[in-house]
Amino acid sequence: MDDIVKKVVSGDVRAVARLIRDIDDGIPEVRDILKKLYPHTGKAYVIGITGAPGVGKSTLVDQMVAHLREQGKTVGVLAVDPTSPFSGGAILGDRVRMQRHSMDNGVFIRSMATRGHFGGLTQSTRSAIDVLDAMGKDYILVETVGVGQDEVDVVKSAHTTVIVVIPGMGDDIQAIKAGILEAGDIFVINKAEREGADKTLADLRLMLDMDQKKYEGGRWKPPILKTEAVFDRGVVELLEEIEKHRKYLEDTYGTLVPRRSKDKVREELYDMVKARLIEEVMGRLTETGEFDKAVEDIVAGKTDPYTACDRLVLPKIEPHQDSTA
Amino acid sequence: MDDIVKKVVSGDVRAVARLIRDIDDGIPEVRDILKKLYPHTGKAYVIGITGAPGVGKSTLVDQMVAHLREQGKTVGVLAVDPTSPFSGGAILGDRVRMQRHSMDNGVFIRSMATRGHFGGLTQSTRSAIDVLDAMGKDYILVETVGVGQDEVDVVKSAHTTVIVVIPGMGDDIQAIKAGILEAGDIFVINKAEREGADKTLADLRLMLDMDQKKYEGGRWKPPILKTEAVFDRGVVELLEEIEKHRKYLEDTYGTLVPRRSKDKVREELYDMVKARLIEEVMGRLTETGEFDKAVEDIVAGKTDPYTACDRLVLPKIEPHQDSTA
Numbered sequence: 001m002d003d004i005v006k007k008v009v010s011g012d013v014r015a016v017a018r019l020i021r022d023i024d025d026g027i028p029e030v031r032d033i034l035k036k037l038y039p040h041t042g043k044a045y046v047i048g049i050t051g052a053p054g055v056g057k058s059t060l061v062d063q064m065v066a067h068l069r070e071q072g073k074t075v076g077v078l079a080v081d082p083t084s085p086f087s088g089g090a091i092l093g094d095r096v097r098m099q100r101h102s103m104d105n106g107v108f109i110r111s112m113a114t115r116g117h118f119g120g121l122t123q124s125t126r127s128a129i130d131v132l133d134a135m136g137k138d139y140i141l142v143e144t145v146g147v148g149q150d151e152v153d154v155v156k157s158a159h160t161t162v163i164v165v166i167p168g169m170g171d172d173i174q175a176i177k178a179g180i181l182e183a184g185d186i187f188v189i190n191k192a193e194r195e196g197a198d199k200t201l202a203d204l205r206l207m208l209d210m211d212q213k214k215y216e217g218g219r220w221k222p223p224i225l226k227t228e229a230v231f232d233r234g235v236v237e238l239l240e241e242i243e244k245h246r247k248y249l250e251d252t253y254g255t256l257v258p259r260r261s262k263d264k265v266r267e268e269l270y271d272m273v274k275a276r277l278i279e280e281v282m283g284r285l286t287e288t289g290e291f292d293k294a295v296e297d298i299v300a301g302k303t304d305p306y307t308a309c310d311r312l313v314l315p316k317i318e319p320h321q322d323s324t325a
Numbered sequence: 326m327d328d329i330v331k332k333v334v335s336g337d338v339r340a341v342a343r344l345i346r347d348i349d350d351g352i353p354e355v356r357d358i359l360k361k362l363y364p365h366t367g368k369a370y371v372i373g374i375t376g377a378p379g380v381g382k383s384t385l386v387d388q389m390v391a392h393l394r395e396q397g398k399t400v401g402v403l404a405v406d407p408t409s410p411f412s413g414g415a416i417l418g419d420r421v422r423m424q425r426h427s428m429d430n431g432v433f434i435r436s437m438a439t440r441g442h443f444g445g446l447t448q449s450t451r452s453a454i455d456v457l458d459a460m461g462k463d464y465i466l467v468e469t470v471g472v473g474q475d476e477v478d479v480v481k482s483a484h485t486t487v488i489v490v491i492p493g494m495g496d497d498i499q500a501i502k503a504g505i506l507e508a509g510d511i512f513v514i515n516k517a518e519r520e521g522a523d524k525t526l527a528d529l530r531l532m533l534d535m536d537q538k539k540y541e542g543g544r545w546k547p548p549i550l551k552t553e554a555v556f557d558r559g560v561v562e563l564l565e566e567i568e569k570h571r572k573y574l575e576d577t578y579g580t581l582v583p584r585r586s587k588d589k590v591r592e593e594l595y596d597m598v599k600a601r602l603i604e605e606v607m608g609r610l611t612e613t614g615e616f617d618k619a620v621e622d623i624v625a626g627k628t629d630p631y632t633a634c635d636r637l638v639l640p641k642i643e644p645h646q647d648s649t650a
Contacts (some may be wrong), residue, residue: 304363
């Protein structure tokens with residue numbers, strides 16, 4: 001095990017790829033490796049990129065990688081697709097995407113396709129970020145497909161979150177739920193050569209400004225940029241805005257940018273505890289057949305789900321210590 | 326408590342409204358009432374109606390209620406909006422919506438606005454459905470806002486799920502994720518007087534037919550209907566299709582339509598056990614300050630989240646009985 005830890009920290013691509021696959025598959029032994037890797041994490045800058053399918057996120061990420069490499073930075077890319085039913089598809093995707101950077105040791109690209117066996121998608125992603133971080137990458141780009149709650153949760157692991165839209169999504173922008181708009185540190189209108197880019201920009205600006213109070217007292221006000229990723233237009237400017245946001249975070253929270261801030265740690269630990277509880281207790285209830293028995297009793301009308309739930313859960317956990325005792 | 330149970334079963338509107346509010350607010354005492362109500366449930370037919378904001382779901386539901394009432398059926402309506410930040414908004418919505426049916430004792434309309442404190446949104450909805458069922462309503466219409474995973478989970482509690490779209494959503498239909506299309510038993514193109522209705526119908530048909538294997542061996546093939554709910558066009562036909570689906574379910578699964586089928590009970594019990602575990606154990610970890618201490622230790626670099634999680638969770642649950650011992 002120490003061998004794997006050593007290999008990951010030294011940047012061994014095979015060891016890293018296997019570890020991320022094990023996280024994706026929910027192998028419990030991975031936890032012990034992650035414990036040992038943890039002291040080696042906290043150095044990478046994590047950028048989340050999210051947006052609906054077809055807005056050109058992959059092309060944008062590809063160009064960002066190229067420019068970061070020109071600056072001499074090393075880059076890890078995680079593409080997270082919870083909707084993809086085939087992990088094979090994601091791997092094929094990796095191969096296609098890696099072509100341009102495949103000979104470059106400074107870039108590591110990997111997809112995660114499953115629904116996050118390892119304690120939820122967000123936790124799987126966090127753990128995979130930890131691995132790329134421990135591997136020594138300067139920047140980690142996390143790309144997610146879609147704009148739902150899952151994706152927002154995933155990008156919450158990022159220092160800077162970029163939300164990508166395209167022109168003419170008028171009604172759709174309305175449909176972007178409040179929680180998702182709030183998650184954006186930078187907005188990008190990609191394919192900006194298309195008709196309607198200025199209207200989309202105005203619409204977005206309006207929606208963001210409606211929330212003006214948020215930006216009082218020097219708080220970060222999300223910029224909206226136009227890009228044409230295919231032609232490499234606007235990408236350098238996007239990276240500059242990301243650096244500005246990084247600077248803002250450092251000025252606000254101190255030099256060590258706090259992906260490990262109290263709030264984020266609290267959220268992460270809560271998710272982990274939840275996932276672990278379910279895994280451990282449900283594992284036992286399934287093994288002993290108690291869960292199946294309860295299902296049958298409910299179907300047969302011998303009990304109700306509320307009573308069955310009490311009988312399953314309460315004996316499995318430590319009795320409540322009454323604090324008034 | 327027995328008094329509340331009696332009141333709900335006798336159809337007391339105030340008692341029902343209060344109970345649903347208590348479910349929505351996550352009051353733990355509600356569980357004991359739900360246990361006693363359970364034997365009175367299982368008679369109502371539950372219809373889920375989902376679709377993006379603005380497709381006219383509320384109008385459609387309103388017309389469905391009117392027609393069901395003409396048939397002499399009693400109806401309960403639950404409007405579930407997990408994105409609404411103000412429960413006040415939902416209540417105002419109820420008032421507006423109730424106007425037409427406000428003098429009719431055969432109709433009960435209620436909104437749930439919170440994020441589901443009572444063990445998740447899906448579980449809150451299931452429990453509220455149980456209450457309307459115990460109250461004696463023949464039909465329960467569950468309307469959800471949006472087409473995300475949350476909404477699909479909610480409509481999973483229904484016997485028949487209706488997915489509503491409007492013409493010209495071409496690209497958006499593509500964006501309806503696979504899981505959501507699969508959840509639909511009946512598709513409705515509302516506002517069918519608008520341009521593009523036939524194209525939307527053809528697109529939908531194509532997407533559904535791509536999954537042809539699903540319909541082999543006499544399985545239900547989701548019909549696609551056009552409605553103009555504002556003009557009450559197509560609504561009777563929709564109710565007829567729902568009855569056909571009900572008949573299909575009865576022919577397939579027996580006379581007692583199985584909202585209480587083994588699969589649904591398994592899913593419901595699993596969700597309940599999960600929610601209960603988290604509530605009980607996290608409650609203790611918060612009360613004793615152990616959780617906060619762990620967060621601080623991680624932030625201070627004294628431990629890592631993986632180790633902290635082990636130390637929090639494992640002592641709180643029954644030791645694992647090794648089956649080889």
